[in-house]
Amino acid sequence: MSSPHPLVHGPDPLKRAQRQQRAALIAVAIGAGVTLGLVGVLVPQQRRQQAVDQSPLMIKPPVMDWLEDAVKGPAEQTALTPAPPSSRKWVSPLLKACPVADPVLQQRLVSMPLQLRRIQADPSNYGERTMVDAHGQRIDPTPAVIVLHETVYSLGSAVNTFTTPHPNDNDQASYHTLVGQKGEIVQVVDPSKRAYGAGHSAFDGRWVFTSKHFSGSINNFALHVSLETPADGMGPGQGHSGYSSAQYDALSRVIADWLVRYHIEPRAVTTHRYVDQGGARSDPRSFDWGELQKRLTALGLVC
Template sequence: MPLVLAPLLLLSACGPRPPQAPFPVQTLADAGLRPLSAEALQACATRLGLPAELPRPADRTNYGERQRLDAFGREVPHTPQLIVLHETVISAPDTVRLFATPHPRDDDQASYHLLVDRLGNRLRIVPDAGRAFGAGMAAFGDFTVRIRPQSVGSLNNVALHLSLETPPDGRGDDDAHSGYTEAQYKAAAAQVLLWQAAHGIPMTRVTTHQAVDRSRSRRDPRSFRWDRFEAAWRQAVQACGLPAQAYDRGRATI
């Protein structure tokens, strides 16, 4: 009998073992870009000539905080490292009302950081420091952030979400629509550049909701023209006097 009890007593004295994480913490490689100073960012924003953001805050149920630790107490990536482009499908006013409406159920919660309407106005939905709920089941390549043991992974902890208002002929489930206005491309490109400069994000980490979605249900932004976006982006780079090659190096940095 003592030979049987001794190991049991030893285990009891040691207490319960801490739970073992079923997954490793994933990180993105250092992109090698240092953020600009606050003064340089302000100078860039002034040269771009963007109108001031229009505050359209989301209800507090529709966004959260960037989380530093996972369920096992390990530090996880929690600063902006990716920019994800979306479209609204519904009108900008309807989108603002949707995000301003309280949604207690997790499945109903959604938001972006910024929304660009058809006139090129930038509507501020969630502060950049906040965790917008724009891409819940998502991965960039193989990279994703898991907070809870049962989580399949999300990019919201490291993403900045920008959405374009969909044109009236695209407010359905068709594969394509008439596209976005020149004002939208100009405002979106300028905002993306400001985010890149503020957080050291290369163009290879500017992506779309469709590209990162793992639910296989998202296709936005439909009819997005990368050539028009890039042309507007290069104009913004030139206006700011920044080296384009620093942010667009033509290689992936996963």
């Protein structure tokens, strides 16, 4: 089911097809835990699907089966659903001055062992992706934007927050995935569910009202991933020493999975600071887009 608000307009069909072909081959390497040379390699569809199905990160969420049977409804923005405030257009740093793909980096990324664990967030801190908004309009809950965050405090503190019941709506919060300073990947909320990562938010002129008591939000069509903040950045402040190489490695693997699985364009990887409509968020502070760009380029997903 296509989104009524496409995130990308007029991509070059040839470049997009080439990028998707490279990404599909690399996804096999990621899923199978082996390294493949991309030149002259043809992977049968059955084998490619098997590798994707076996990947520890490539897990088809139940919502995808549900969406395949859904009936496309009218556009989300109607007279009953107010449009979000106008804002500056998002210009993705991932698509600027494309670097040359590094084959050594590619080999390291696709062959590195994943430090993956799953925890169960308290049900008060996440919800279902809905196909009907608070005004009764049919909407598309397919993930269409990836939002980068930081924890501000330790990984353990974030886990404790998300596993603690919060009966007060204003206290409820979660991300789909956390990435620790040593490269640990912690899945907190299944991607098929709606994590509460960005309350008053919009992206590319789109938000969703899931309740008449709250403002519009991107959570119904967003995926949220948060980097653990280094020790010198815990608490308020304009910046810190930045994130580790292991974090950028793990983050690129998480984002690569989501880009391929949900057919999200790289330009739809954005920040909490950008989508926040209240002007109070600044995360992820001290984020190096170049580090993420060179990894996603090596994986064949950008440039």
